[in-house]
Amino acid sequence: MQAYQEFLAETLIDAPTLQERIASLAEEINRDYADKHEDLLLICILRGALPFMVDLMRHITIPHQMDCMAISSYGVGKFQSSGNVRVTYDLQTNIAGKHVLLVEDIVDSGHTISHVLEMLKTRNPASLRVCSLLDKEERREVVVPIHYRGFSIPNRYVFGYGLDIDEYYRNLPFIGVVDLEKYQSPG
Ligand code: PRP
Numbered sequence: 001m002q003a004y005q006e007f008l009a010e011t012l013i014d015a016p017t018l019q020e021r022i023a024s025l026a027e028e029i030n031r032d033y034a035d036k037h038e039d040l041l042l043i044c045i046l047r048g049a050l051p052f053m054v055d056l057m058r059h060i061t062i063p064h065q066m067d068c069m070a071i072s073s074y075g076v077g078k079f080q081s082s083g084n085v086r087v088t089y090d091l092q093t094n095i096a097g098k099h100v101l102l103v104e105d106i107v108d109s110g111h112t113i114s115h116v117l118e119m120l121k122t123r124n125p126a127s128l129r130v131c132s133l134l135d136k137e138e139r140r141e142v143v144v145p146i147h148y149r150g151f152s153i154p155n156r157y158v159f160g161y162g163l164d165i166d167e168y169y170r171n172l173p174f175i176g177v178v179d180l181e182k183y184q185s186p187g
Contacts, residue, residue, distance in 0.1 A: 001168045001186050004159075009179035012158055013151060018133075018174065019055065021150050025131065026059030028148060033062055033099060039126060040064035041098040043091065045071060045116065047170070048105035048162040052133045052150075056103060067093040071112050085115035100125040101148075105162040106134040110144040117144070134158070134175070 033040045042060070044053040046068050057066065070089035100120060107113055113130055120128055131148035138155040157180060159165040160172030166185055 001166070002184055004165075004169050004172065004176065007179050007183040009156075009177040009182075011174050012153060012156070012177050013161075013175040015173040018150075018161060022052065022055050022133070023059050025148050025150060026056055026061075029056075029101065029131070030059075030061050033064075033101075036099045036126075038063065039098045041093060041095060041100050041125075042066045043100060043102050044068045045102060045104050045112070046089065048164070049103050049133075051162045051170070052105050053103045056131070065093065065098075067091045069116070071116060073112060085111050087116075087119070094123075095120060096124045097126050099127045100129070102128070102130045104130065104132040106136060106158075107132045107144060107146060108136045108139045110140050110142040113144050114142045133161075134163075 040062060042053065042057065042064055044050060044066065047070070053066070068089070069087060069091050071085055072088050073085045102113065102116060104113060107130075113132070117128060117130070129147040130145060132146050133150035135146055135149050135152045136155055137152055157178040158175050159169050159178055160174050160176045162170050163175070164170045165178060165183070166187060
């Protein structure tokens with residue numbers, strides 16, 4: 001795999017800016033769910049949301065539970081999600097009566113989160129909301145509610161802080177933009 005510095009067009013959101021915004025999202029969540037604390041359940045949509053989920057949780061001061069689920073979308077090219085979404089790893093928690101907050105790294109076409117919302121609604125949560133670090137609104141194909149939004153971003157290929165490029169560089173503490181002319185896919 002190439003060193004990311006070779007194809008990094010620019011840093012879109014640096015690490016301190018990410019961390020500051022995440023702390024303020026957590027403050028909002030702390031306020032909004034203050035009287036519902038026993039029933040707050042955070043759900044991490046694997047894998048991209050993992051670093052965001054971990055950092056967000058560290059700032060959530062009210063008692064809560066967490067769980068994870070994994071989704072795969074298929075049917076279109078690798079830079080594009082499709083309407084074909086399926087659950088590859090389901091929750092281990094019964095969400096009936098819980099205040100569920102879905103944690104995502106990015107909402108792009110909206111198909112993933114839309115599918116998850118429809119599916120989880122049938123399990124009778126007390127409430128169901130979405131917290132997404134990034135929102136690439138220009139690419140939206142289905143309308144989805146985002147209750148907590150970290151950043152609106154332009155339609156560029158981004159990586160780092162959970163978002164991969166060919167499964168690499170999810171570990172970076174910032175969000176970068178890929179220069180597709182300089183990037184050489186390992187596969
Ligand atoms: C990414 C991201 C969202 C989804 C958003 O996941 O984490 O779940 O795509 O795209 P959409 O709004 O167009 O549906 P991806 O399928 O790349 O899996 P990953 O989280 O394991 O990287």
